[in-house]
Amino acid sequence: xxxxxxxxxxxxxxxxxxxxxxxxxxxxxxxxxxxxxxxxxxxxxxxxxxxxxxxxxxxxxxxxxxxxxxxxxxxxxxxxxxxxxxxxxxxxxxxxxxxxxxxxxxxxxxxxxxxxxxxxxxxxxxxxxxxxxxxxxxxxxxxxxxxxxxxxxxxxxxxxxxxxxxxxxxxxxxxxxxxxxxxxxxxxxxxxxxxxxxxxxxxxxxxxxxxxxxxxxxxxxxxxxxxxxxxxxxxxxxxxxxxxxxxxxxxxxxxxxxxxxxxxxxxxxxxxxxxxxxxxxxxxxxxxxxxxxxxxxxxxxxxxxxxxxxxxxxxxxxxxxxxxxxxxxxxxxxxxxxxxxxxxxxxxxxxxxxxxxxxxxxxxxxxxxxxxxxxxxxxxxxxxxxxxxxxxxxxxxxxxxxxxxxxxxxxxxxxxxxxxxxxxxxxxxxxxxxx
Amino acid sequence: xxxxxxxxxxxxxxxxxxxxxxxxxxxxxxxxxxxxxxxxxxxxxxxxxxxxxxxxxxxxxxxxxxxxxxxxxxxxxxxxxxxxxxxxxxxxxxxxxxxxxxxxxxxxxxxxxxxxxxxxxxxxxxxxxxxxxxxxxxxxxxxxxxxxxxxxxxxxxxxxxxxxxxxxxxxxxxxxxxxxxxxxxxxxxxxxxxxxxxxxxxxxxxxxxxxxxxxxxxxxxxxxxxxxxxxxxxxxxxxxxxxxxxxxxxxxxxxxxxxxxxxxxxxxxxxxxxxxxxxxxxxxxxxxxxxxxxxxxxxxxxxxxxxxxxxxxxxxxxxxxxxxxxxxxxxxxxxxxxxxxxxxxxxxxxxxxxxxxxxxxxxxxxxxxxxxxxxxxxxxxxxxxxxxxxxxxxxxxxxxxxxxxxxxxxxx
Numbered sequence: 140x141x142x143x144x145x146x147x148x149x150x151x152x153x154x155x156x157x158x159x160x161x162x163x164x165x166x167x168x169x170x171x172x173x174x175x176x177x178x179x180x181x182x183x184x185x186x187x188x189x190x191x192x193x194x195x196x197x198x199x200x201x202x203x204x205x206x207x208x209x210x211x212x213x214x215x216x217x218x219x220x221x222x223x224x225x226x227x228x229x230x231x232x233x234x235x236x237x238x239x240x241x242x243x244x245x246x247x248x249x250x251x252x253x254x255x256x257x258x259x260x261x262x263x264x265x266x267x268x269x270x271x272x273x274x275x276x277x278x279x280x281x282x283x284x285x286x287x288x289x290x291x292x293x294x295x296x297x298x299x300x301x302x303x304x305x306x307x308x309x310x311x312x313x314x315x316x317x318x319x320x321x322x323x324x325x326x327x328x329x330x331x332x333x334x335x336x337x338x339x340x341x342x343x344x345x346x347x348x349x350x351x352x353x354x355x356x357x358x359x360x361x362x363x364x365x366x367x368x369x370x371x372x373x374x375x376x377x378x379x380x381x382x383x384x385x386x387x388x389x390x391x392x393x394x395x396x397x398x399x400x401x402x403x404x405x406x407x408x409x410x411x412x413x414x415x416x417x418x419x420x421x422x423x424x425x426x427x428x429x430x431x432x433x434x435x436x437x438x439x440x441x442x443x444x445x446x447x448x449x450x451x452x453x454x455x456x457x458x459x460x461x462x463x464x465x466x467x468x469x470x471x472x473x474x475x476x477x478x479x480x481x482x483x484x485x486x487x488x489x490x491x492x493x494x495x496x497x498x499x500x501x502x503x504x505x506x507x508x509x510x511x512x513x514x515x516x517x518x519x520x521x522x523x524x525x526x527x528x529x530x531x532x533x534x535x536x537x538x539x540x541x542x543x544x545x546x547x548x549x550x551x552x553x554x555x556x557x558x559x560x561x562x563x564x565x566x567x568x569x570x571x572x573x574x
Numbered sequence: 575x576x577x578x579x580x581x582x583x584x585x586x587x588x589x590x591x592x593x594x595x596x597x598x599x600x601x602x603x604x605x606x607x608x609x610x611x612x613x614x615x616x617x618x619x620x621x622x623x624x625x626x627x628x629x630x631x632x633x634x635x636x637x638x639x640x641x642x643x644x645x646x647x648x649x650x651x652x653x654x655x656x657x658x659x660x661x662x663x664x665x666x667x668x669x670x671x672x673x674x675x676x677x678x679x680x681x682x683x684x685x686x687x688x689x690x691x692x693x694x695x696x697x698x699x700x701x702x703x704x705x706x707x708x709x710x711x712x713x714x715x716x717x718x719x720x721x722x723x724x725x726x727x728x729x730x731x732x733x734x735x736x737x738x739x740x741x742x743x744x745x746x747x748x749x750x751x752x753x754x755x756x757x758x759x760x761x762x763x764x765x766x767x768x769x770x771x772x773x774x775x776x777x778x779x780x781x782x783x784x785x786x787x788x789x790x791x792x793x794x795x796x797x798x799x800x801x802x803x804x805x806x807x808x809x810x811x812x813x814x815x816x817x818x819x820x821x822x823x824x825x826x827x828x829x830x831x832x833x834x835x836x837x838x839x840x841x842x843x844x845x846x847x848x849x850x851x852x853x854x855x856x857x858x859x860x861x862x863x864x865x866x867x868x869x870x871x872x873x874x875x876x877x878x879x880x881x882x883x884x885x886x887x888x889x890x891x892x893x894x895x896x897x898x899x900x901x902x903x904x905x906x907x908x909x910x911x912x913x914x915x916x917x918x919x920x921x922x923x924x925x926x927x928x929x930x931x932x933x934x935x936x937x938x939x940x941x942x943x944x945x946x947x948x949x950x951x952x953x954x955x956x957x958x959x960x961x962x963x964x965x966x967x968x969x970x971x972x973x974x975x976x977x978x979x980x981x982x983x984x985x986x
Contacts, residue, residue, distance in 0.1 A: 187697050211839065250851065254834070260709055261680075261731075270689055270767060277693030280686075282766050284617055284773065292775035292968070293839065295679050295768065296912070297710065298731040302969030305836040311848050314834040314971060315739055316731040318677060318710035326728060333746045355689050358697040359704035420726045421669060422718040427641075427706040436724055439669065557706055558715025560727065 147332040148569070149412040150404050151230025151397030152509050153222040153346075157193035157390055157496050161225055165496075165506075166513050169521040170542040174495045176388045177373045181352050189366035191373040192352045193390035193497025197221075208303075211290045213262030214350035215502075216300045218393035223304055223344055230397035231409055232342065234308040244407045253312035253340035254304045255331040257323030257347030259501030259556070261297030261316075264353045269294070304344055312340040321461075321556025322420065323347050324394070324504025325564050329418030331398045332564075341403045346395030347505035357389060363428060365465060375525045377498075379462035379491035380469045380537045382530035387463040390497025394505040396512070412512040413566040416448025416549075423559040430467045430555065432532075434475030437553060437561040441479035444551070444563040453483040455565075456547035457520050459511040460537075461554045462491020463498050468555060470532045475553070475561075477535075488545065490538040494524035504554045508564060511552045515568050518546045548572070575745045577755075578815045578981055579824040581660025581808035582921045583652035585760060587623035587801050587908040591655060594627075595918075596925045598907075599933045600953060605908050606784045606799050612766060617773045620782045623801025623909030624764060641703040642716060643681030644802075645762035648914075649713035650720065652806035653756055657721070660808045661821050662754070664722045670814075672725035672752045673718045674744045675806070676736025676759035678912035681708035682768035717756065725752040733967030734873065734910065735832070737804065737917030738975045742830040744809055753814030758917030760804035772800055775840075775968065777877055785937045788910075790874030790903040791881050791949050793940040798876040801905075804914020805921040812981065824924040826981035828960075829862065831855025835970030842883055842970060849887035849972040853962065856974035857891070862960055864892045867899060867976075869932055869956070871923045871963045874903025876910075878942075884964070885944045887972075893946035902950040906936035916965035920975065927958040927979040 152162050158175025159168040168175065175193045184190035199209045199217040203224055209217060227234065233245045234252070269291055273282035293299045301314045313334055317327040324347030331345030360366040367386040369376040377388040404411055421443075423436040445452060461472050477484045492510050499506065514520050519542050526539040548571040553563045584591060587605035588598035598605060609622045625648065630639055633651035642650070653673070657663070664671060685708035691699030706712060711729045718727050726747050732739050737758050744755035763772060772778065779797035781787035788799040809827060810820065833852040837843035857864065870892070873884055885901075892899040904922045905915055926932055934952045941949045963975045 249836070250833070259711075266771075267689060270686075271693060273767070273770065274690065274693065277690045277695075280690065280766060281612055281616065282770055284770050287770055287774060289774050289776075291771040292773075295763070295771035296731060296733045296968065298678075298733045298736075298967055298971065299839070299969060301732070302834070302839055302971070305834040305970065306839055309836050311833050311836050311851075313742075313832040314732070314836075315743075315832075318729045318731050319727070320709055320711040320715070323711075330728075330743070330746075333750075337746060337749070354697070355685075355692055355700070355704070358692050358700040359688070361697055362700055362702045363705055365705070420728070422673070422715075422724045422727045424668065424718050424722045424724045426719065427712075427715055439724075556711075557709070558711045559719055560711070560715070 145336050145338060146401035147335045147398050147415040148401050148404050149396050149512050150399045150409045151226040152512060153225030153395045154509050155195060155218045155222045155393040156506055157195045157392060169492050169495050169510060170519055172522045172524050172540050174374050174524050176376050176497055182354055187357050188361040188368050189357060190370040191376045191388055193388055194352055195391055211293060213265035213294055215258055215262060215348045216303050219256060219300050219348035220303060222346060222393040222395040226395040226397050247342045249309045249311045251312055251341040252310035253334045253343040254301045254310050254314040255317055255327040255343060255345045256300045256304060257317045257327030257501045257505060258297050258300060259320045259323050259349050260351050262294035263356060264350050265294045267353050267355050308344060319560045320558050321500050322504055322554040322560040322562040323501030325554045325562040326420060328396060328505060328508050329564055332415045332418055335398055335400050341400045343398040344395060345398050347502045348393030349500040349502040350391045351500050352389055352391050377464050377494045378525045379464040379494050379523055380533040381526050382528040384464045386465055387498040390499035392499045392502050392506055394509040411569045413515045413568055416450060416567045417444035417565040419443035420560060420562040423561060425559055428557055430471040432470050432474060434471045434478055437475035437555060438478035440561045440563040444565045448565055450549055450565060452480040454549045455480060455487055455551050457514060457550040458487055458489035459507045459552040460489050460491040462493050473533045473535055484535060488520050488538050489535050490521055490523040492521050507552050511550045511566050515547055515550050515566055518544060520545050575749045576812060577745060577748055577809040577827040578812050579807050579924055580810050580815050580820045581656040581662060582824060583655030583806045584921055585625060585628060585648040585652045586803040586918050587625055590628050599904060604784045614769055617770055618780050619773060619778050621784060621787050621799050623799060625803045641707060643684035643707050645681055645760055646713045646716055648760035648762060648803055649717060652760055653717045656806045656808045662808055668722060668724040670725060670753055671723035672747050672755040673714045673723055673727040674740050674747060674755050674757055675714045675729055676740040676913035677710040677729050677731055678733055678736060678761050679763045679768055680710045681712055682763050683765040684708055686765045686767045732971040734912055734915055735965040735967035735971040735973040736913030738965045738973040739832060741827055741975060742832060748811050753811040755809050756806055757809055758804060758806040759913040761912040761914040762802045764802050788876050788906055789937055790876045790906050790935060791942055792938050793942055795876050795878050795881055799909040801909025801911045804911050805917040825927055826978040828978045829856040829860025829976035831859060832973045837970055839969060842880060846883040846887040850890040852972040852974045853891045856976045860976035862976055865895050866960050867962050868958045869961045870899055870901045871919045871961060872901050872903045873964050873966045874905050885947055889946045898946050898948040900932060900948045900950050902932055903935045904933050919963050923961040923963050923977050927961055930955060930957045932956050
């Protein structure tokens, strides 16, 4: 690699999250410690073990999508488009205006704009709805094509999401969907950063989206008891790091970031949220759903991500946790942070916004990166809602219930997912002092 | 960043194992035939490239088989074949090997069974493995777990371009210090629901005879035939491959380029400019001029419009040569395997370079006019040093890979 590493900064953020509207609504909600978990309203959950979820009150038409965009796209694509619109507007970049006139400084070269969109389960909701029609609710193995929408090919392969984003912004650079289960949203931002670092793009529209609140998704997590059964108290159902935690709460949503090469952003005087100084992932090669309590591979990912930016573990002021609220995850992750940060772990603040917005599978990684970037920019750490009863195996400072004003120079966001994927990304304040 | 291909694992309609695949191609055997297992005529199609000789029990342990879809069985088998071909065993450093596969449609058949159970009989009918069998990362995760590979692993989705893109991403992984990466991918979209989904693209051939169904670059082109399977390859950083005494180098991944049409959610850009740019990016990355390219392994979509655009892109890049560039579409023998197809084409290109034989395009009897392009009809003998592999993904993904038979600096 060349001596002068290309640096990557975040210049735009867009969020579609449960219980709120847009980036600022999301930030207001999570810093207020308000939870968006509720009894499932999308379908009657009575026959399901887990009956709560963090749903988004989402209407694509009211948020700027055309009737055709809504018609042909699954909800996960619609939410990604809305989040991307907000992120791009926030960045001040102007796509599709050409390279002349007073806007030229903010018009990126379309050939140098990439797209990396994460999703764990893609168009699962659309695929299930259509399946119900063509199979007549499971009656026929040989499904009936007369009841099929013509956009099923679009739904079958989730790369349709990257295509929709590329078309919307005229992005001719490398485009891909990243689908590493529940780390998709960290990996997509990580891959986007690599595109910029490696010189293959100057701007990347990077993020993730998932809309898994459907019968098949709820059923498959029911059977392995990964989701909570705290059905009588939905608002307090997601309890990361708390001794009473009993599984995650399904969520949905999207977040998109505009990643930009540092000099590209400087030239146009863009406002910078933070720099992406490192990203790494590792696999545990252990079990598709199980985690060993020692957190070794997640710690390895954290170590590598810190090392890329030559950041000392003691500099990390905030960890945005995976914190899904399953017994094994929160213990595993606590061990990983101890392993990577050493004695600095005793001082670090770590919180899980899944306590408020649930676990939107692949999307949540990007939503959490958005939260982390806002925390770095604004000097406020979102809390872990519902945290009341400490667990001896989870012994860090989880920022219980109430947001904390605290300036943070370096923050970490981590994730862990089915398949054994472990990912970590490091965000640093643009005003961070370095020797 | 140069990578060496040191192992090939093929599970394809043409055969299980790299030599079986190659011999089938050279014999000109049709791997496309009537769909077995159910009557697909309601979907307006009757043919597919199914992997008929694949017995999962030969490749996948029973406890693993019950928790995985056919697509993952094929990935597990292909990964083993690639590692065996490379004589590769997990090194002491557990983080030194990555699994970076392309995926297209996930665990289709497994999922159709489970979702049928859910809607016919209720939530309790859904088995414990649905959550890990159908999602797009299942094959990567299972290979990593079975073989103990803990390096940075990933899954990319760009429909048919995915196989090449996984190699492009593997180069980023290697550049950041992981010396060995399993790349490529497989696909299995043969159950009724997945076939129906694919049929809604309007791009499937309705022909009933294999010799009339999937005819890329032929005036009679009328769509494509779907297939299943694919290939997994082991790529290694050259120093690491040498250090472990890799027994064979199939060739070098010398260059890669990817673009997106960003034109329309379904229709390709009418000028093929971004497709041509992807080819130029890969050539520039490899430091190879159009004159040095001995063969282009094309995407070969098999619809008149997409074929014409591909030939336009190839013509734009290679049109200035003294001799027309040879172009072949081996997918015509197998059907389109989505993410698995472009990975299989890389394996085919490496085999062609090894033996100096170019497999022809199936049933290419009435080639379309293609200035500056030499469409390969019959199998021919030709020394191949540099081959370009092209792939497109529905929606506008364009990818290009440059392979060299003799790695740069190999003799130094």
